[in-house]
Amino acid sequence: MSRSQLVAEHLPLLRRYARALTGSQASGDAYVAAMLEALLQDPSLLDERHGPRAALFRLFAQIWNSVALNDDSEIRSLPMPSERRLSAITPLPRQAFLLLSLEGFSEEEVAFVLHTDVSEVRQLADAAGREMAEEIATDVLIIEDETFIAMDLESLVKNLGHNVIGVARTHSDAIALARTKKPGLILADIQLADGSSGLDAVNELLKTFEVPVVFITAYPERFLTGERPEPAFLISKPFQPAMVSAVASQALFFQRNSRNRTPNAAVS
Incomplete structure (x- = not known):
């Protein structure tokens, strides 16, 4: 398999990670594009000691953590909403937390991706967990037609301190x-059993009020093509509880910070 084929194979999930880290499709893709440009200019940047996927995430981490791209003046030139930029939670713990819980990397692989060691990865993940735990509890709507998955999600979000207002x-x-x-x-399955779409339902709701949404699907790569607007927060089935916790916390944190940065925001 050629290098370009290897990159293409792992690119959809790298884009998922990038948008979970940044909070939007536009900003996540801006960083991925910067990474691809760097790779085109110097293919030797791809360190494949832990495989091509870890190599791509390692190069992305170098771009994300670079002083130039994370400088406020440089960020303004990227197509991303600055109000959704996380400032209170330090970047490195969030990366470790998401790499472990969302992307399923081992601690050794995360250490490789972040240019650190396993003990530091554990400390970073613990720090992120503590900071994420400070999220304010909220009311959760679950859109899921599979009974057992809906029950698992309901139990999970209740254990996280949230209230489930219903299962649709x-x-x-x-x-x-x-x-x-x-x-x-909202936690929403994309394809429902009666042929209706959780994605359509959410899009209709977002026309009337703002709410963070985490989509759940067995085929995330189908929604990460770059050909249309895509979900910012996407979880693969089957999912691990830590994955749902991490992504839901990210979504809530971005929403809270967006509201806090909006002067005289209306309260409904």
Whole structure:
């Protein structure tokens, strides 16, 4: 397999990670594009000691953690909403937390990606966990037609300190529940059993009020093509509890910081 094929194979999940880290499709893709440009200029930057996937994430981490790209004046030139830039949680713990929980890297691989050692990775992940735990509890709407998955999600979010306002199994159920109870977070399957779409339901709801959304699908790569607007927060089935916790916390944190940075924001 050629180098370009290897990059193409792992690019969708790198883009998922980038948007989870930055909070938006535009900003995540801006950093991925910067990484690809660097790789085109110097292919030797790809260190494949731990395989091509870890090599790509390692190069991305170098770009993300570079002083130039993370300088405020440089960030303004990238197509990303500055109000969604996380400033309170330090970047390195968030990276370790997401690499472990969202992307499923081992501690050794995360150490390689972040140019550190395993003991430091553990400290970083613990720090991120403590900071994420400071999130304010919220009301959660679950859009999921598979009974056992819905039960798992309900149990999980309750254990995280959130309140589940309902489980919707169809597009129409989701619309009715959300308009009645106004959730603070939505966990949504994309393809529902009756043929309706969780993605369509969420898009309809977002026309009337703002809420962070985490999408759950067995085929994330189908929604990471770059050909249309894509979910900022995407979890693969089957999922691990830590993955849901990490991504939901990221989504809530970006939402909270966006509101805090908006002067005289309306409260509904």
